[in-house]
Amino acid sequence: MTTHKLPQTLPPPTEDAERLKQAFDGSSPSLPKFFILLYFSRFLCFLFPFFLNPGFHAVILWMTDPPERDAKLERDALKLNKKGVQHLKVIVEIACTTSPHHLMAVRQAYCSLFACSFEEDIASTIPQPLRKLLVGLVSSYRYDKEVVDTVLAESEASQLHEAFKTKQLDHDHVVWILST
Secondary structure, X not given: OOOOOOOOOOOOHHHHHHHHHHHHHOOOOOOOHHHHHHHHHHHHHHHHHHHHOHHHHHHHHHHOOHHHHHHHHHHHHHHHOOOOOHHHHHHHHHHXXXXXXXXXXXXXXXXXXXXOOHHHHHXXXXXXXXXXXXXXXXXXXXXXXXXXXXXXXXXXXXXXHHHHHHOOOOOHHHHHHHHO
């Protein structure tokens, strides 16, 4: 391994940047390509453990735009394809706790990232009783203001209570209540 010494006078930043550009383009006579490849491969070997770390995935999600992050989380939840519904909690949480505008942005990000609609992926991966409810949740544009009709709310609450008691959650009126 060789030792490099700094020159007595440092070059100006523009000249230094030009030398680096030439080195990475491969047009620099002082830095052959194999030298760059050798140290770049060492750099990648240094970074490789970070890519395997679960915390790295969390940092990448944290750095992305919120709609894009939510779209990736929804895609990951759909691709798990496990028995039960535990892995689908992410989808329900995003659909129910975010604003309608954010949900629209998530759907647009999903389409641009994965070249298909979120509803299509739900329809192709989730079995029927749950599919109807999830598609209704993610595709509706909910009213998000604070004005509430108490008579209607009590009526819908009693209908939902009855549906939960009889375990008939896939009826159209239940899906309509939950998705609006």
